[in-house]
Amino acid sequence: MGMNNTMRSDKETDKGQTARSGPQSVGRIFSILEVLSSSRAGATLSELASTTGAPKTSLVGLLAGLVAERCLIRNEAGRYFVGPRFIALAMKTVSGRELVTLLKPVMEELVEQTGETAVFAVLDQEGDLVNYVAKVESSNPIRYAVTVGERRELYCTALGKVLLAHFPADQRQAYLEKTLLRQHTDNTLTDRAALEQELKRIRDEGIAHTQDELFIGASGIAAPILSSDGTVIGALAVAGPTERFIANVKIHEKYLVKAATECTLLAGGLPAPQKPGNRP
Structure with a gap:
C-alpha cells in the first residue's frame, strides 16, 4: 500500500x-x-x-x-x-485589420492628390518578402496595379526597400548574405555595396525610390509607418507608370510624407524627426 x-x-x-x-x-x-x-x-x-x-x-x-x-x-x-514573425502576426490580428480600415481614407486622399495608386504593405511572416495588405488604385486607365496578399522581394521594390532599410543591422546583413539579388531589369540593384548605400540613404532621407527596378515601366516611392515605440510596422507607397510618375515625383514625395505621417499617428506612433537634407 x-x-x-x-x-x-x-x-x-x-x-x-x-x-x-x-x-x-x-x-x-x-x-x-x-x-x-x-x-x-x-x-x-x-x-x-x-x-x-x-x-x-x-x-x-x-x-x-x-x-x-x-x-x-x-x-x-x-x-x-x-522579430518579423511576431510583427507580421500582430498585423493579422483585429487591431491590424482595424489599422488598415483607419488608413484607407488617407490612402484614398493620397490617390486623389497624386492621381496614382497607393499601397500599404508589411513584412511577411518569414521576414524576407514584402506583403501587400491594402491598396487604393488610381482611376487612370493606365495605372500601377497590384493584388492584395501578393508578396514581392524587398531589395527591388520601394515598399520592400523601406522595410529592409530599417532592419536591425545584423538582420539586414543576414538578409543581404542569404538573398540572391536577381537582375530583373537593367535598373535592378544587384551589387550589395551599392544596395547598402541606397538603404542608408533611405534611412537618412525617409523615402525609398524605385524606377523600373522590378518591372520596366513601373516606378514608385515609399515611406515608413511607425508604431508608438518607433518600430517600423509597415510602409506606404504611391506608384505609377514611369514616364508620368517621374515627371511629378517631387510633388508626389510631399504628399507621400504627409500621408505616411498621418498613418503613423493613426497607428499610435510619433513621426520620425526630419533630418537636414531630406528631400521633402
Whole structure:
C-alpha cells in the first residue's frame, strides 16, 4: 500500500509540475514580448531576467526557441528585439485589420492628390518578402496595379526597400548574405555595396525610390509607418507608370510624407524627426 501511495504521489507531482511549467512558460513568453515591444533598444538576457522576474536559466531556452521561430532577433551584442514573425502576426490580428480600415481614407486622399495608386504593405511572416495588405488604385486607365496578399522581394521594390532599410543591422546583413539579388531589369540593384548605400540613404532621407527596378515601366516611392515605440510596422507607397510618375515625383514625395505621417499617428506612433537634407 505504501509503495502504491508513493507511486501515485510521484505521478501526481509530475503532472502538477507539468501543468505549472506550461502556463509559466507561456506567461514568460508574453512577458518577454511585452518588454521588447516597448523598447527600441532591445534587451539583454540579464535585463529580461530582471524585468520579467524569471531566472536566466529559465529564459535561455525560451529565447533560443523564439529566435529560431523568428519571433525574436538576437544581435551580435546579445540584445534581443521583436522579430518579423511576431510583427507580421500582430498585423493579422483585429487591431491590424482595424489599422488598415483607419488608413484607407488617407490612402484614398493620397490617390486623389497624386492621381496614382497607393499601397500599404508589411513584412511577411518569414521576414524576407514584402506583403501587400491594402491598396487604393488610381482611376487612370493606365495605372500601377497590384493584388492584395501578393508578396514581392524587398531589395527591388520601394515598399520592400523601406522595410529592409530599417532592419536591425545584423538582420539586414543576414538578409543581404542569404538573398540572391536577381537582375530583373537593367535598373535592378544587384551589387550589395551599392544596395547598402541606397538603404542608408533611405534611412537618412525617409523615402525609398524605385524606377523600373522590378518591372520596366513601373516606378514608385515609399515611406515608413511607425508604431508608438518607433518600430517600423509597415510602409506606404504611391506608384505609377514611369514616364508620368517621374515627371511629378517631387510633388508626389510631399504628399507621400504627409500621408505616411498621418498613418503613423493613426497607428499610435510619433513621426520620425526630419533630418537636414531630406528631400521633402
